[in-house]
Amino acid sequence: MRPEEPFDAELRVEVVLFCAEDSDFAVLAASDADGGEVIAAGPLGHLERKMRVRIAGRWQEHARYGMQVRAELGYELDPDDDDGARKYLLTIKGIGRSRADKLIELYGGGVFDAIDGDPRGSFASLPGMGAKA
Numbered sequence: 117m118r119p120e121e122p123f124d125a126e127l128r129v130e131v132v133l134f135c136a137e138d139s140d141f142a143v144l145a146a147s148d149a150d151g152g153e154v155i156a157a158g159p160l161g162h163l164e165r166k167m168r169v170r171i172a173g174r175w176q177e178h179a180r181y182g183m184q185v186r187a188e189l190g191y192e193l194d195p196d197d198d199d200g201a202r203k204y205l206l207t208i209k210g211i212g213r214s215r216a217d218k219l220i221e222l223y224g225g226g227v228f229d230a231i232d233g234d235p236r237g238s239f240a241s242l243p244g245m246g247a248k249a
Contacts, residue, residue: 117175123185124172126193127154135161143184146171158187168193168200194228201227215242 117123127146133155134143140161146154146169156171157178163169173187195201198220205216205227222241223230231238239245 117183119175119177119183121175122172123154123175124170125154126168126170127156129163129165129167129169132163132165155181155184156187156190157184158190160187160190163190163192166200166203168196210245215245218242 125148127148129144129146130153131145132142133145136142140159141157142160142163143155143157144160144163146156148154154171156173158173160171169190169192171185171187171190173185173189175183176186178184195204201220202213202216205211205219206213211219219227219231219238219242223238
């Protein structure tokens with residue numbers, strides 16, 4: 117890694133080191149698939165601890181903090197395991213643990229593809245979520 121070298125990777129946010137209150141600027145410590153640490157700074161204030169994310173930008177040598185990624189873009193990726201999927205589903209109004217577990221049981225690793233492809237049908241397949249009689 118050299119200053120200005122492009123960076124684009126899937127990461128897991130480990131710690132939000134700093135998040136500005138008046139903008140989307142944040143500094144994150146994240147880990148890559150090999151467990152290596154990456155510090156990224158930029159418009160990342162919408163990302164949170166434990167999220168699976170994609171960050172793109174360029175390496176920079178910060179005078180005080182050393183090598184880090186100057187992020188140009190960062191966004192959340194779908195969770196890659198059942199626990200992550202469950203936690204995400206629990207953020208949806210009306211989906212509690214039982215319904216989240218049932219969705220994962222029905223669709224497995226394809227739960228988000230199923231919801232994206234047929235949102236109404238995916239949720240209607242759950243007990244108590246279909247059309248009222």
